[in-house]
Amino acid sequence: MCGIIGCVGKKSAAPYIIQGLKNLEYRGYDSAGIAVIQDGKLLRLRAAGKVNALEKLAAKKNFTGVSALGHTRWATHGKPCEANSHPHTDCGGTLAVVHNGIIENYLPLKEELKKKGHVFRSETDTEVIAHLIEENLKTENKNAPAEKRLLSAVQKTVKRITGAFAVGVIWSGAPNIIAGVRRQSPLAVGLGDNENFIASDVSAFLKHTKKAVFPEDDEIVLISPSGAKFYDADGCQKKPQITKIKWSSAQAEKGGFEHFMLKEIYEQPDAVADTLRFGTDDMPSIFGVDKNEVKQIKNIQILACGTAYHAAMTAKYFIEQYAGVPVNADYASEYKYRSVPPAAGTLVIAVSQSGETADTNAAFKKAKSLGFKTMAICNVLGSTLTRMADHTFYTRCGPEISVASTKAYTSQLAALYGLALFLGRENGGLSEERFKSLSEEFFSLPRLLDETLKMLAPAVEKLAKKVYRRETYVFLARGVNYPAALEGALKLKEISYLHAEGFPGGEIKHGPIALIDKNLPVIALMPKDALFEKMLSACEETKARGARVIAVTDSKGAEILKNKVSDILVIPPATPFLTPVLNAVAVQLFAYYIAKLRKREIDQPRNLAKSVTVE
Ligand code: F6R
DSSP states (O other): OOEEEEEESSSOSHHHHHHHHHHHGGGOOSEEEEEEEETTEEEEEEEESOHHHHHHHHHTSOOOOSEEEEEEEOOSSSOSSGGGOSOEEOTTSOEEEEEEEEETTHHHHHHHHHHTTOOOOSSOSTHHHHHHHHHHHHTSOTTSOHHHHHHHHHHHHHHHOOEEEEEEEEETTSTTOEEEEEEBSOOEEEEOSSOEEEESSGGGTTTTOOEEEOOOTTOEEEEETTEEEEEOTTSOEEOOOOEEOOOOHHHHHTTTOSSHHHHHHHTHHHHHHHHTOSOGGGHHHHHTOOHHHHHHOOEEEEEEOHHHHHHHHHHHHHHHHHTOOOEEEEEHHHHTTSOOOOOTTEEEEEEESSSOOHHHHHHHHHHHHTTOEEEEEESSTTOHHHHHOSEEEEOOOOOOOSSSOSHHHHHHHHHHHHHHHHHHHHHTSSOHHHHHHHHHHHTTHHHHHHHHHHHHHHHHHHHHHHHTTOSEEEEEEOGGGHHHHHHHHHHHHHHHOOEEEEEEGGGGGGTGGGGOOTTOEEEEEOOSSTTHHHHHHHHHHHHTTTOEEEEEEOHHHHHHHTTTSSEEEEOOOOOGGGHHHHHHHHHHHHHHHHHHHTTOOSSSOTTOOSSOOOO
């Protein structure tokens, strides 16, 4: 997730760009950059770090050009540094591109363009767009108007690239025009008074205009000081649908949601889709192990803290089921201080959103010192953890602003599920046929998450109103869903400051049942899988002691539970091993709405920090 902005008007564009980038900084802040067309030339300035660093440098330049692009980066391809910062330019230095998203086919395109003589100066996927447009501009009729040539070159470029993108382009050949185009990544067009904008979201230009257009996939927009023209993928001009934005800037940053946490809960289908932007054939390179190396993996140790630890625990079920390799999930803070016997064929995986958690990094360092092969599953490119790992799989969910982790968790689960399928295929744990059918459903996870949100959100909000006054909550689940019960309890504790516990359904009778009293909410995560009946017994045991049982299940389970529990929340049907990802959404929403009714500081709960950098 990066932030892009473009502005063209009658006044110097640089101040608009810097201000807009500050409003977009929540989307990423590894580095920032600006490109301005001035006196017929393209000028570019980039700086590592936050937008402030760019602002200081820009203040020393005399940017007077009225057409400019800006970018604030969340690194996905290439470490955060000046050379990888956007805007990226073509060989001739006449055009500049800013991009948010992932170009999936950038490697073959890069090779093709290199053969044609293009010289690349960054490690990014984005740079291919600049060179492709340059290449396409060469074939345009030189006598055609510049605006038409730019439109046509962008169109041809869009047809060659796959993946998700929102792109802004400026070219000194058409100095008063900015082109914008999107596919799956967000792009808003702002229509002002003699000044027009493109940006990742409206917060970047709300100060100047509240009139916005949201282009569709592959639609190209050309903005100029006098207006904006919209074209479909075949170049036919379209009539835009203008929306009047009623949000304040602060609301706009949160996409109109009241809290970042809720916004991030809703971002999960996209976060997981971005994490899964690879095909089954890419798995060896994505996971950094080939068939021979997979065969040498005799056991796996997964290290993590907090929510990431719950993803690690879930992975034990995934990997042992599909690949038959023994897995041990460890709290990183414990691993460091226990004796770890040497074992040949050990793969150590650290799971971390930030890559800066001191406990996780210390444990990982110990694993490295023991000579184990290492892998990181991490969301932050270039973070300390990734620098230590032999290989990193990046979850690509963009910055997570809310302290309570949501989209990073489901992306970690997706990554680990993919790893389990891959290991199973390579070591013979899964037949090719089974691998194929499981993969098909796995890659449809973003759609399942989308359905889950639609099915659950209003129902969970309503339910929260009934139970939020209770002081203690119990989450129950079995098997692969047990860690989701722990995650439910953790989320609730973190943001509502209420007492919550998660237990395996079979364990409740061994002690925790003493907690149950009249109306105590018991949230039972129980899809209609092989353990459903066992979960039903656990529910009965708590119900007999007066508990209010809230079941999270699928439609088949709901049919059976109809008259047996107090409340039912329905998730879509899915392969049993994918249900922890859907149940995660249920427990996140539950915690969110309880905390909201309790009027808590949801995005920044007391005593917590987003990244715990001390042991
Ligand atoms: C819970 C939460 C924490 C983190 C934990 C690890 O919502 O956010 O429990 O999961 O501190 O952080 P990372 O994943 O950055 O290593």
